[in-house]
Amino acid sequence: MDICFISNVIYPFITGGAEKRIHEIGTRLADKGHDVTIYGRHYWDGPAETTHEGMTLRAVAPEAELYEDDRRSITEAIDFAVRALPPLRKRLTNDEHDLAIASVFPYFPVLATKLASLGTSTPVVTTWHEVWGEYWEEYLGLLAPGGKITEQLTARTPQHPIAVSGITADNLAAIGPTREHIEVVPNGLDTEQVRTATQPDAGYDIVFAGRLIEHKNVDILLEAFDRIADKHAVTLGIIGDGPERDRLDRKRDSLTHADRVSMLGFLDDYEDVLGHMRAADIFASPSTREGFGITFVEAMAADCTVIAADHPDSAADEVVGDAGFLVDPTVDSLTERLDATLGGERPSANPVERAEQYDWDAVADQAETVYQRAVDGSW
Structure with missing residues (x-):
């Protein structure tokens, strides 16, 4: 498979859980002979396109601050999605990737990836780490309705959704795809x-x-x-x-x-x-x-x-x-x-x-099986 991940942050240059998951799964798939590309921000030294641990890193946006007052920056997320759309659209239109896997949070990359895939045969896979629901009230206060609407819009966007746990899958099914359509592939560790x-x-x-x-x-x-x-x-x-x-x-x-x-x-x-x-x-x-x-x-x-x-x-x-x-x-x-x-x-x-059971080797094997099903059309 020729696989691309879309994530504004890339491990190990930024060290959060979602980007580490992409790194661990991606490097193992690359070791198995799959072509793996990550589209993200340019947090590393050197050219905009480079090779790291068997994967191609392709910068489609410059480095940027991720947080504003201890909250993830909405403007950064929108900016990355807008910048990523044209180059990703060009690659997907040319059938360069068999599937595109978009990081859900902060949501906008999913919407950009779906737009980039329109009219192509490239399936869009998403990875849901959490569904916030009412937690938006605590996180954004008066701006919470905007967060809820964006989350619900993302959940209802046509996709092949993966949840990291059963509870996340259940919460996602409450606002978007049917539970039977959601695959569970947990997070892992070495x-x-x-x-x-x-x-x-x-x-x-x-x-x-x-x-x-x-x-x-x-x-x-x-x-x-x-x-x-x-x-x-x-x-x-x-x-x-x-x-x-x-x-x-x-x-x-x-x-x-x-x-x-x-x-x-x-x-x-x-x-x-x-x-x-x-x-x-x-x-x-x-x-x-x-x-x-x-x-x-x-x-x-x-x-x-x-x-x-x-x-x-x-x-x-x-x-x-x-x-x-x-x-x-x-x-x-x-x-x-x-x-x-x-x-x-x-x-x-x-x-x-x-x-x-949560070792990254086992998790990568599960992810590979699910990704292949998306490519084959059996999901």
Whole structure:
């Protein structure tokens, strides 16, 4: 197959989860002999078209700032979609690619890719990491209706949709394609990289890793930790940064056991995050919004006991299964579970074995099968 991905950001020059998925799947497909091209912004040094790990990177827009006041820039997304449309249209019209795979968020690249494919035989595949729905109210406030309309318009655009989890597929079916038309191909990780990550000189008994935003509920974790620290001589490391950082710093400072909590901020080296997971006994994240939850898989691969929130907007139950514990996203529930786990209670399934099913090799094989079905017309 000759495959093209359309994504304004490209890994490893920008290091988010969606672009890493494209990189991991793309490099493995290239190793299998498929031609892989990524259309994106020019974040790398050198010419606009280059080869990276067996894939062709083709810049169709210059480097740009992605965020405005801790929110993804709408103008950047529109600008990229407008710039990508003409060169992509030219390539697809000339039948240079067998299929085009568009990153859904921030939506506009999907619309541009569909326009570019009109009148051609090139199927458009999309990858949905989340469906925000009512979360737009929290994210955009008065501008939320615009976000909802754009998301719904994107969902109803003719496409071959892939969701990273069953819950994301269900949420997508509620606003767009039928559930039977949506394929599920999860996110993944390199389990060998997790197993060999160097542990830090000073680790923590409990860790959290993620963006410090409201629905991650790190304040609940801080309060629950403070309660169990009366009974257990344990430490907590919070990895990540975000708009909630200042508030959480103040929250940490107010704790009785503040001296046992470290706010580590964003760690530039991904392997440092994995090393902290390997050193910890427990990975705790009471987040109530997880379209997939790759940190749960990373922690399981590191042989951590995962404690996650049981919530209808989170795929934690689907990802973790019996290899971890689910709790109500409350201080009382999390405190009780931390206490039991620190007391020696373990999940019924092996977390390392659970994580193996999400290795990138297995995920790339699933993606290849689905992509081929789109090309063959059997989807």
